[in-house]
Amino acid sequence: MQPTENVQVGVEVMVEGEGLSEVEIVRLPEGSLAKEIVVAVATRSGFPAEEAILFVEDCEDPVDLALIIEGNLMDRVHHVHRVRKIEVGVFYQGRRIQERFAPSARVQRVLDWAIGSKGFKIDPTIAPEMELALHGQTTALPKNAHIGRYVRHPHHELAFDLIRGIVPNGASR
């Protein structure tokens, strides 16, 4: 990332975020504050850093930007976004369910909810074959992707379809 080039010694933080299509590595000087992760992503994605929030992957509550990046904070994948909660809708067999997730939620976490007892209660024998695709599409999304990568502020809604994955005998069911 441009603002963090030429950092010789420091910390490496993995981050996803609004405007980023993939997880990236941010390199910052030792002792940097969490706020610097936000600044790096905001600069890259072209939005004001003061509007953005920092999350840890799959955690719903924002991170205190005054924290020094060390220990557990350094080991986790982060997410920077201007939306605090995303209204997620999932469609399956003519029904729609909805729930709110932080943008740092992985597709896997939304999938777990959608097939589980609070979602569509998918039969356990076929549940392992289920995937999520963007609504109206048929390509299964990567399960590690943070849902925030699919939403750009001021939008705060996201729709998925629950689909059957490809089975290995070459036929799609």
Added chain:
Amino acid sequence: MTGVSPAEQAIRADLDSARFQAGVRRGQWRQVSYTFPVLIVAVTATEPDASSNEYCFRFELTGFPGVPPEARIWNPAANAMLENNKRPKGSARVTGAFKAWDKGTVYRPWDRLAGAHGNWTTAYPTLAWNPKRDLTFALEDLHGLLTSNTASRFDRPSA
């Protein structure tokens, strides 16, 4: 980079990438060994009884990424393919992906030999290999399959 082939450069770039390293930090896979053109990676799994396990995969990467990886489920101690009775269990999707078939590789469209048979490359472009893919693409697919048993164990409403 004198003496280092384009394939070796591409593999090194993949292993150093944020995508690969994020999987390592998440505990989803770990590099076991690498001597070009063979990379061995252990991928975390969830067994049908919900216990954790890991399975090793041997990637033969000659010509990577222009040539798809040739991936076999592996027993590093024996330096041979994993015995059939020790392969992953679970849904038909899981057992099918890791079954013993005549070419011996992982039965997924991105694999060099599996993808070349039948019409998988054209039928399933989203899972087929192309030179823009990276190692993490294959590892995410393997990890997704190997942990899919989790999905059959979520709390269910009373029957």
